[in-house]
Amino acid sequence: MSGKIIDGKEIANSIHESLKNEIEELKSKTDKVPGLAVILVGDDKASHKYVSMKEKACKKVGINSVVYRLDANTTEEEVLELIDKLNKDEDINGILVQLPLPNGIGEKKINANILPSKDVDGFHAVNTGKLFLGEEGFLPCTPKGIIKLIKSTDIEIEGKNAVVIGRSNIVGKPTALLLLRENATVTICHSRTRNLEEHIRNADIIVSAAGVADLVTETMVKDKAIVIDAGINFKDGKLVGDVDYINVKKKASWITPVPGGVGPMTIAMLLENTVEAFKKKWS
Numbered sequence: 001m002s003g004k005i006i007d008g009k010e011i012a013n014s015i016h017e018s019l020k021n022e023i024e025e026l027k028s029k030t031d032k033v034p035g036l037a038v039i040l041v042g043d044d045k046a047s048h049k050y051v052s053m054k055e056k057a058c059k060k061v062g063i064n065s066v067v068y069r070l071d072a073n074t075t076e077e078e079v080l081e082l083i084d085k086l087n088k089d090e091d092i093n094g095i096l097v098q099l100p101l102p103n104g105i106g107e108k109k110i111n112a113n114i115l116p117s118k119d120v121d122g123f124h125a126v127n128t129g130k131l132f133l134g135e136e137g138f139l140p141c142t143p144k145g146i147i148k149l150i151k152s153t154d155i156e157i158e159g160k161n162a163v164v165i166g167r168s169n170i171v172g173k174p175t176a177l178l179l180l181r182e183n184a185t186v187t188i189c190h191s192r193t194r195n196l197e198e199h200i201r202n203a204d205i206i207v208s209a210a211g212v213a214d215l216v217t218e219t220m221v222k223d224k225a226i227v228i229d230a231g232i233n234f235k236d237g238k239l240v241g242d243v244d245y246i247n248v249k250k251k252a253s254w255i256t257p258v259p260g261g262v263g264p265m266t267i268a269m270l271l272e273n274t275v276e277a278f279k280k281k282w283s
């Protein structure tokens with residue numbers, strides 16, 4: 001039997017629907033709507049596309065989004081000044097600085113200057129620290145979405161072997177921590193891992209966030225594994241993940257496609273975090 005598809009787009013759409021209703025209700029109570037500021041520096045094509053998608057999603061659910069498209073020679077100081085202004089702006093509940101940033105603008109410095117209470121990306125050290133400690137804070141959008149995708153299958157995470165491929169601060173590391181919070185037995189694999197195949201073959205849950213097309217193949221995957229593909233790669237001009245989808249799907253119990261899996265959930269979680277930030281302030 002071939003694996004079932006976890007439809008990230010559909011799940012994201014149902015989250016949009018309930019956020020939309022919630023925002024309407026909040027609006028009638030507070031006479032305000034959540035506000036998200038997005039800062040995009042430079043002319044990276046993919047970044048422009050992603051930011052437009054975020055803008056569109058905000059509009060759909062009733063979040064007021066304000067996008068700052070700054071040219072590539074904007075200085076770090078100028079971005080920090082804008083962040084400072086947005087930190088003080090009562091109508092802005094969430095601030096997102098699109099990555100990657102051009103050379104000369106330090107990601108660490110930028111993230112450190114966003115108020116933790118407006119850090120809807122969950123990249124500030126206060127929020128990553130809370131994640132580490134198991135305290136409540138903003139969770140990074142992709143990892144948060146990945147857990148929701150796994151939970152949508154109704155298969156229990158507790159006690160399962162989970163393998164995360166990739167150790168980035170944005171996806172791999174936080175996803176591993178969230179799986180641990182769900183009581184999985186977690187292994188983090190990365191570019192220096194010697195016996196990757198052996199680890200993957202043991203996994204009931206595989207999350208790949210390596211950025212390597214066709215990294216995860218059918219022979220590596222345990223029968224009935226859940227496979228979550230957080231890879232973003234281009235192969236023959238087409239967007240693909242890290243997983244050889246067509247073949248791995250035959251073995252998996254559940255699998256996310258690319259596109260239409262983790263990507264749409266990342267945006268849904270950004271909207272959710274923005275509403276959460278609004279509620280913490282006003283209700």
Ligand SMILES: Nc1nc(=O)c2c([nH]1)NC[C@@H]1CN(c3ccc(C(=O)N[C@@H](CCC(=O)O)C(=O)O)cc3)C=[N+]21
Nearest residue numbers: 050096097098099100121141259260261263264266267
């Ligand atoms: N501060 C910051 N926060 C981010 O969350 C952030 C970022 N910087 N920089 C870039 C990455 C990447 N990212 C994606 C979000 C949605 C899709 C998405 O919806 N993708 C569609 C396909 C889109 C297409 O056709 O290219 C899908 O997978 O179905 C992809 C990638 C957010 N990121």
